Amino acid sequence: MITVENVSKTFTLHNQAAAVIPVMEGASLQVAPGECVALVGASGAGKSTLMRMLYGNYLAASGRIQIGDVDVASAAPREILDLRRHVLGYVSQFLRVVPRVPTLEVVAEPLLVTGVAQDPAFDRARGLLARLNIPERLWSLSPTTFSGGEQQRVNIARGFAYDYPALLLDEPTASLDATNRAIVLDMIHAAKARGAAIVGIFHDDAARAQVCDREIDVAGFAPRDAA
Ligand SMILES: Nc1ncnc2c1ncn2[C@@H]1O[C@H](COP(=O)(O)OP(=O)(O)OP(=O)(O)O)[C@@H](O)[C@H]1O
Ligand SMILES: [Mg+2]
Numbered sequence: 001m002i003t004v005e006n007v008s009k010t011f012t013l014h015n016q017a018a019a020v021i022p023v024m025e026g027a028s029l030q031v032a033p034g035e036c037v038a039l040v041g042a043s044g045a046g047k048s049t050l051m052r053m054l055y056g057n058y059l060a061a062s063g064r065i066q067i068g069d070v071d072v073a074s075a076a077p078r079e080i081l082d083l084r085r086h087v088l089g090y091v092s093q094f095l096r097v098v099p100r101v102p103t104l105e106v107v108a109e110p111l112l113v114t115g116v117a118q119d120p121a122f123d124r125a126r127g128l129l130a131r132l133n134i135p136e137r138l139w140s141l142s143p144t145t146f147s148g149g150e151q152q153r154v155n156i157a158r159g160f161a162y163d164y165p166a167l168l169l170d171e172p173t174a175s176l177d178a179t180n181r182a183i184v185l186d187m188i189h190a191a192k193a194r195g196a197a198i199v200g201i202f203h204d205d206a207a208r209a210q211v212c213d214r215e216i217d218v219a220g221f222a223p224r225d226a227a
Contacts, residue, residue, distance in 0.1 A: 001031055001032060001033050001067070001068065001165060002030065002031040002054070002197050003029075003030050003065075004027055004029045004030070004050075004054070004063070004066075005063055006027070006028055006062065007026075007028070007053060007062070007065060007073065008025045008026065008060065008223070009049060009060055009061055010022045023223065024049065024050065024218070024221045024222070025221060025222070025224060026221060027063070029216050031197040031198070031199055032197060033165065033195040033196070033197050034193070034197070035198070035213050036188065036192055036200055036211050036213055037198070037199050037200070037212065037213065037214050037215070038200050038201070038208050039051065039199060039201050039215075039218055040217050041217050041219045042219065046222075047201045048093070048201065050218060050221070051168050051199065051201065053072070053073075054072065054088075054168055054199060055084070055088065055168055056075070056080040056083075060072075060073040067087060068088075068165065070083045086114060087164060087165050088164060088167075089159050089160075089162065089164035089166070089168065090159065090168040091155055091158075091160075091167070091169045091170065091172050092155065092170055093174065094151070094155075095151040095152065095154055099142060099144055100142050102139065102140045103129065103138060103139050103143045103146075104122060104125050104126065104140065106142075106143060106158055107125035107128060107154065107161055108121040108122050108124070108125035109158070109161075110161045111125070111161050111162055114162060121161075124161060125157065126139070129157055131183060131187075132157050132180060132183060133179070133180060133183070134150060134153055134154065134157070138150070149175045149176055152174065153176070153180060156184055156187070160187055160191065163196070164196065165197065166198075167197070167198045167199075168198075168200075169188070169198060169199070169202075170200075171202065171203060172184055172200070173204055174203065174204075181204075181207065185207060188200075189211060192211070200212060
């Protein structure tokens with residue numbers, strides 16, 4: 001479902017004498033449907049960078065990033081938007097939302113944009129928010145003022161609203177209490193059981209061990225000419 005081949009990435013710092021920083025070279029990995037693969041490696045090794053390249057937020061300098069039948073590394077912007085609608089979900093580390101949009105709508109939106117009718121979309125959103133213990137009195141408010149853990153759970157509800165065949169999870173359990181952490185791990189298990197291919201970053205070793213089938217150390221993708 002996900003095939004990464006020989007991907008490299010450099011950052012050019014235009015505001016710092018155009019310094020060119022190589023961060024990754026020869027990154028390759030494969031994730032099959034129903035499998036969860038963990039990206040591991042020291043802080044700064046490039047885990048989030050690789051995940052952002054998979055999502056098409058960062059452009060790869062070279063290589064191939066095949067997700068379903070789209071090569072994210074060379075796809076046109078509208079192909080990437082279409083992929084994000086129907087194939088590739090992403091739970092980023094921090095929730096980013098348009099101010100004043102109610103939580104219920106934030107969660108239902110991925111369904112609404114794929115053409116699901118309002119009633120089933122909002123029903124599903126309510127079900128996810130309830131399951132993730134977001135108090136009902138908050139559903140009509142914007143999540144911008146929510147606590148860190150509440151925002152993270154809204155982000156997870158949104159990321160799991162649509163049954164994406166491929167899913168990227170950046171630290172989905174980082175600021176959760178034990179109860180909610182267990183619920184999220186259950187949701188990841190269920191996504192695997194329905195055949196989702198998942199790439200995850202988990203600083204929590206126990207959480208990673210519970211849901212991931214394999215680990216890939218991004219230190220193996222360190223550029224050779226970097227100090
Ligand atoms: N937009 C950017 N511009 C310049 N350098 C960047 C940018 N994004 C990431 N980097 C650099 O790329 C390297 C990898 O960063 P990345 O965020 O991928 O690390 P990480 O493995 O996710 O670390 P952590 O575990 O701390 O989240 C770092 O040296 C970082 O400074
Ligand atoms: Mg990171």
